[in-house]
Amino acid sequence: MGIVIVGSGPAGIHAALQCRESWPHKSVTLVEGENYAGYCRPLLPLYMAGQVKEEKLFLFKPGEDHRLQVKTGAKVQSLDRDRQTLRLENGEEIEYERLILAPGGRPIIPRLEGADGLRGVFPVRNLPDARSVRGWIAKEQKIVVLGGGLVGVKTAAYLRSGGFQVAVVEKENRLLPQALGEEPASYVENHFRSMGIDLFLGGSLEAAEGEGGKIARVKTGGQWIPCDTLLLAIGSAPNVSFLNGSGLLEEEKLRVSQALQTRDPRIFAAGDAVTIFTPGGRRFTPWTWPQAVSQGKLAAVNLYRAQPVPLKTLTRVNSMNLQGLSLTMLGAFEEGSEEVSYALPGEGIFRQIFLREGRIAGGALVGDITGAGPMHHFMIGGKDPAPEISRLIRPSFGFLPRGLSERGLERRRARVISGEGK
Numbered sequence: 001m002g003i004v005i006v007g008s009g010p011a012g013i014h015a016a017l018q019c020r021e022s023w024p025h026k027s028v029t030l031v032e033g034e035n036y037a038g039y040c041r042p043l044l045p046l047y048m049a050g051q052v053k054e055e056k057l058f059l060f061k062p063g064e065d066h067r068l069q070v071k072t073g074a075k076v077q078s079l080d081r082d083r084q085t086l087r088l089e090n091g092e093e094i095e096y097e098r099l100i101l102a103p104g105g106r107p108i109i110p111r112l113e114g115a116d117g118l119r120g121v122f123p124v125r126n127l128p129d130a131r132s133v134r135g136w137i138a139k140e141q142k143i144v145v146l147g148g149g150l151v152g153v154k155t156a157a158y159l160r161s162g163g164f165q166v167a168v169v170e171k172e173n174r175l176l177p178q179a180l181g182e183e184p185a186s187y188v189e190n191h192f193r194s195m196g197i198d199l200f201l202g203g204s205l206e207a208a209e210g211e212g213g214k215i216a217r218v219k220t221g222g223q224w225i226p227c228d229t230l231l232l233a234i235g236s237a238p239n240v241s242f243l244n245g246s247g248l249l250e251e252e253k254l255r256v257s258q259a260l261q262t263r264d265p266r267i268f269a270a271g272d273a274v275t276i277f278t279p280g281g282r283r284f285t286p287w288t289w290p291q292a293v294s295q296g297k298l299a300a301v302n303l304y305r306a307q308p309v310p311l312k313t314l315t316r317v318n319s320m321n322l323q324g325l326s327l328t329m330l331g332a333f334e335e336g337s338e339e340v341s342y343a344l345p346g347e348g349i350f351r352q353i354f355l356r357e358g359r360i361a362g363g364a365l366v367g368d369i370t371g372a373g374p375m376h377h378f379m380i381g382g383k384d385p386a387p388e389i390s391r392l393i394r395p396s397f398g399f400l401p402r403g404l405s406e407r408g409l410e411r412r413r414a415r416v417i418s419g420e421g422k
């Protein structure tokens, strides 16, 4: 019996590598339901657009470490905590001494009238689907991406720059609604429009129609949009159904402490599958790559500790480049916080910080992400940024030609309320 890890996403892979480092005498078995282990989901849009080869997706290759075994095509069906055993779909049983659950999420598939059984409709989540998309789409095709969140905008931007005609349908009135308020989102939308991406905001998909068994058009806001491909990117739900009856779920959520421990002291969990319950009663579901990595590592380090240590930061920080537009999202807006912003619309730059009780509680940097590191540092250090705020909110010296940065508009707004800043 050794350590068993379920899932080979970033949480599972980093947990496995960290276990080998922290507990070198323990053997580790990584169990993965798909036929591949350790590929990079954030690269899938690039792969679908034909801009990266499949072998470049793999960040992890099982090496020569005889104490680290990777089992692919091994889907866990159930967990028996009394017997410390996992049961796989093929009937095999695997015993564990300690267990890390990192099964990530599965795509949410909307019910869409008329779309049942049509070819050309794919979720955006895993490599097999991305392969199907890559094999299906051809240049000049019209692709509708349903969902303007993180996955949807990345998918749209890369496919557009790969030469495809792309439209995004988002039911909220802006792109990236979970991460950005209206003002920063408008900069992303302008960038998308300048790339030639059509945006349909503020309405969900109402219906779909096919021709010859293939998707031919979708309807939103009463308007039909012709398309050859429909990509579903409306979010994911934790992959935890195999834990039904295990006693680890609460309101269907895989509940962990801030130290990533489940209610069973021998079982930890990390990544997109978990909901972290903080001692203060908050729930935290960051569901991003950097958090999956740091949680995987921490779960591993904590496995045999008498006093597991909590995650240091409960922030959702993410940076990306949307084909020419750099973007850093510094975490959720908090009601009642003060907003400091800086705008240089002609240059496509908008920078925003939310301050609460003398610390940075969130923000967004669009078009210029200089200084994101120091901002994050203030954020996690809980240090009062007041003396530095005017420097932090402006693009760092040297990024813009002399004099241009002074033309930007700096603004302060006290007590942003719900709905206004979001």
Ligand SMILES: Cc1cc2nc3c(=O)[nH]c(=O)nc-3n(C[C@H](O)[C@H](O)[C@H](O)COP(=O)(O)OP(=O)(O)OC[C@H]3O[C@@H](n4cnc5c(N)ncnc54)[C@H](O)[C@@H]3O)c2cc1C
Pocket: 006, 007, 008, 009, 010, 011, 012, 031, 032, 033, 034, 041, 042, 043, 044, 045, 074, 075, 076, 077, 102, 103, 104, 105, 124, 125, 126, 150, 151, 154, 239, 242, 270, 271, 272, 273, 287, 288, 289, 290, 292, 318, 320
């Ligand atoms: C297209 C796309 C683009 C993205 N871009 C970004 C980005 O730019 N930045 C960012 O921060 N995040 C991005 N994300 C999100 C990021 O990929 C996830 O937050 C991250 O992969 C979560 O890691 P994880 O290890 O928790 O889960 P996952 O990566 O989902 O891995 C979980 C693994 O567990 C396996 N598994 C599940 N159930 C079982 C079972 N019962 N038995 C065995 N194995 C099982 C699954 O097959 C899967 O391989 C993107 C996601 C997608 C889909």
